[in-house]
Amino acid sequence: MSIFHKSLSNWSIADVNLLIESETEESQFLDYKRDLPDKSDGKKKEFLYDICSFANASGGLIVYGISEKIVEGSKTNKPGAIEGISTDPSEELNRLNQIISAGITPRINGIESKILRFENSWVLIYRINKSWNSPHMVSLEGINKFYTRNQTGKVLMDYNQIQSSFINGEQLTKRSTSFCNERADLIGKGVTPIPLLGTRRLIIHILPLGAFHNQTFSIQTLKSDNNNLMPINAQFNNPYTKINLDGICRYENHKHNYGYVQVFRSGIHEFVDGYVIDPNANNDFTFVDAIGSAISQSLDSSFKNIERLGIFDPVVVQIQLQSVRNRKLYYSSRGSIDERHFDRDTVFIPNIVIEDRKWETRMGDLMDPICQSAGYEKCHYIQADGTYKVDKTPQ
Incomplete structure (x- = not known):
């Protein structure tokens, strides 16, 4: 390196x-x-x-x-x-x-x-x-x-360089948003690197901004020493790795999968999971705890992998929840169940930019909008410093 x-x-x-x-x-x-x-x-x-x-x-x-x-x-x-x-x-x-x-x-x-x-x-x-x-x-x-x-x-x-820099900054934001929306549209239509069970999805994109400046990595580089890169809720430490045109895809089972992590040649990471949103087909609720844990796991493993690849660019994080209209959102630590539910089919969480790789203190920027989309004032697992911790019953 x-x-x-x-x-x-x-x-x-x-x-x-x-x-x-x-x-x-x-x-x-x-x-x-x-x-x-x-x-x-x-x-x-x-x-x-x-x-x-x-x-x-x-x-x-x-x-x-x-x-x-x-x-x-x-x-x-x-x-x-x-x-x-x-x-x-x-x-x-x-x-x-x-x-x-x-x-x-x-x-x-x-x-x-x-x-x-x-x-x-x-x-x-x-x-x-x-x-x-x-x-x-x-x-x-x-x-x-x-x-x-x-x-x-x-x-x-000079003037032209200054003007161009302003324009490029605006284009980066548009390009990252466009990429996430295009990918989410394909995932919603079932166009995924591997077949997935269910229809409800948690989609997490982690995009180093260098990905939009012709940054590229070889398949060998993406494959090597990436044991920390795991699908959400992986049960085993040795998921399968599938090479595809876009890069590599890691998943757990050849036949029955709820999710995967795709690493693109540009360094973009895509986590997709359905079990977090729909853990039991007979129920109509999703746990805040499960979503928070999935986001934390994805950010932790992707940021470690990004550092391994030698990427130090700012990183955009974008999250979507698909097919969640009328699905209840619960805190597992509550003694009683609130009837609070998502009021739309797709929940788009506003992009955040992480420039110092300290993703832990930005969890509130991701979890608060998710909880607000189901009627809560905020995510009650967010601490004063912005970190996420399931350590108390929400008030």
Whole structure:
């Protein structure tokens, strides 16, 4: 795996040394800095220009504490040595993050950082992912500038680039919504990678935005080391894997299936399940607990797989429930049964964008609309921090 596709949480000083030993040059995706920006206005602005340029382009890494290799008095754009940062990295990181929060519009989410110890000093690494809501503007002390990146580094965006960036952002939203709706329409008509039992469906799409920028993976890459990728409510740890034109499909039984997970060559994940919605053909109710568990399981396994594939783009999550009109929605922890039911055949949950991979704190954005569509004020299993936990009887 390329070091650029390695999760920053897994980086060590050995990875920094690898950049130096391999003489990995600065590029559109990589920038070396000997020193952290000081507290002067000029350095703050240059720092913000760097951050914005990566977010407005294709994302990348800034590595602080690395000197540039000099050959015969000329710069080479190659790393020289680890010089390290001598000041307290935690305090410096807090200062820089405050500069980012105050000086960039709109806010850039999903910026990651990692502090690495090197002898008696430190190396600080920033990963800035490609933003889904670009262009971002540096707006510090009266400055209003847009920057992007090319192979030579950061460059000021012209009018046409700024306009194009706005349009591309709008198109990403439309394309992701269009993909989900087209897939849901096919699933509703029974056009699925494998035959499914029943007609009611929970459909969950997890779409890395890089999927709409010609991102593609080989079948071998999709198949390898994906044991954590399981269909919803899988009973066994070794589901079948079926290769198809779109990518791979994982399911449990050759003859009787309620669901599957399809991973597209673009990195999009599609979870479909019918048992969660209709666990017993003789009953007309669905449990909130079952839906919440299914969504949590799907997000957990797909985000792990997305990280394995080296995808760090923002991710769109879209959920639909099919054929649920008049079906009652219950909390299994209640002592009494409310007569609350879905009032429409198909429930569309508004798309959410997750930029920092912390899907756990976004469960309320998914579960509240589901419960509201059946007449509840909110999902009572959502905690104050937005996480989902079945730990009390709803009030």
